[in-house]
Amino acid sequence: MKKSAIIYSVAIIFFLLVMQLFFISCSKKSSSEGEYQIDEEEDTINIDLGSSKQTIDWESEKERLKGVGQIKNVQDYCSIMVLWRKELDKNGYNTMTNFTEEEKQKINALKESFLTYFGITPSDFDQYGQENSNAIEQYILSNPVYQDALISIEGSEKK
Known part of the structure; x- marks a missing residue:
């Protein structure tokens, strides 16, 4: 038993x-x-993924970065990059693939004017992007909100 x-x-x-x-x-x-x-x-x-539900108010982000003077981190660079792409799109340049010299000059003037809002120069912006390209790519890949913003901009896939 x-x-x-x-x-x-x-x-x-x-x-x-x-x-x-x-x-x-x-x-x-x-x-x-x-x-x-x-x-x-x-x-x-x-x-x-909880982070995919996150959103960014791009106007608030633009205001936060107003007059920053220099790019301090990858997040700031990526935010300015998204805002710049939105500015290009708003002005109809984001879908174009071939630019005339006149259009290139207009884009450069627009870029200089746009970046002046943040207190940085186009050369500072470009230099930071080149020096930190791997970190920028990783940041965008790990933050779906930035991916979504770049994808949603008309013509962002065309270069």
């Missing part, structure tokens, strides 16, 4: 452990990258 009671107890404990593992694997989990859910029936993992 004792032997069958032990076997019965072990079977119940095993069953409870298996059920607990099943419920844990099917429940919604949280990680530092966002929430995810494992669906064993479809053999998929659904990931919800």
Whole structure:
């Protein structure tokens, strides 16, 4: 009788452990990258990245950077870059691929005027972009809000 009671107890404990593992694997989990859910029936993992819901008020960002004088970090550069692309788009230059000399001069004048708002020169802006191109690329790739902003600008994929 004792032997069958032990076997019965072990079977119940095993069953409870298996059920607990099943419920844990099917429940919604949280990680530092966002929430995810494992669906064993479809053999998929659904990931919800919390940062993808983030938005930036670009006018507020422009106001925050007004008169900054120099680019202090990659985030500031990326914000100014997005704002510059929006300015190009607003003036109809973002979709063009071939520029006449006159158009190039207009774009350069527009760029100088635009960057003056932030207190930086076009050469400072370009130099920072060249010196930090890898960090800028990584920042954009790791921040969906910047990716979305650049993609949403008409013609941003055309160069």
